[in-house]
Amino acid sequence: MKGEANQVLLSEEDHRLLTALTENVSAQGNQQEMTLSYEISRAKVLPNDKMPSGAVRLNSQVKVKDLDSNREMQITIVLPQFADVKQNKISVLTPMGSALIGLSEGNKIAWKMPAGIRNLEVLEVTYLGE
Numbered sequence: 774m775k776g777e778a779n780q781v782l783l784s785e786e787d788h789r790l791l792t793a794l795t796e797n798v799s800a801q802g803n804q805q806e807m808t809l810s811y812e813i814s815r816a817k818v819l820p821n822d823k824m825p826s827g828a829v830r831l832n833s834q835v836k837v838k839d840l841d842s843n844r845e846m847q848i849t850i851v852l853p854q855f856a857d858v859k860q861n862k863i864s865v866l867t868p869m870g871s872a873l874i875g876l877s878e879g880n881k882i883a884w885k886m887p888a889g890i891r892n893l894e895v896l897e898v899t900y901l902g903e
Contacts, residue, residue, distance in 0.1 A: 779882060781816040781875035782828045786903075788818045790831065790852065791874070794866065809871035816875050827878035827898050831865060835873055836897040840881065849901065850874060 783791065795810045829835055834849045849862045850873060856864040863870050872884035872893060881894045 779876055779880045781812050782824065782877065783813070783816040783818050783875050784821045784824045784830055785818055786821055787831050787874070788813065788816065791865065794853070809866065809874070812871065812875055824900075825877065826900065828900075829873045829876050829895060829898050830900055831874070832901045832903065834899040834901055835895060837869075837873060838894045838896055840892040840894055845896065848873075 791809065791813050795813060824830060829850060831850060831852060834847060836845060836847050838845045847861060848869065849860070850865050850870045851862045853864040853866050856862050856867075865871065865874050868884060868886045872882055872886075872891075873895065876882060876895050878895050878898050881892065883890050883892050885891075
C-alpha cells in the first residue's frame, strides 16, 4: 500500500499553485516519499476541464477513512490562507492535505502524520469549484 501505487492527478492550476507553494523547499525534498514536493514531482498534470470528477483537487470536499481506527472524516482541502479547522478546511500543506491531493476515489495510501504512519482510503470526492 505504498504511495507510488496510486496515480497522482493534478490540474494545471493546482500544479502551478502547489509548485509555487513548495518551490522554496530544498531540491532534496523531491526525493523523499511522503512529502508534497515528491507528490508534485510525480504527478500527471491535466487541463482543468480534463480532470476526472473523483480526483482530489484544491477546493475538494473529501470523505476519507482512517483504516487503522476505522474513523471516517469529511474535510475540504484548501490553500493555507483559507484553512479553518472549525469548518474542516485543511491546508494542502498539512500532512493530511499533502497525502490526499491528487488521489482519486478508492485510492489507499500510507502517509506519515504527526502521530505516525496512517493508512487512509479516499471514499468520496466532491469538487467545490474555484
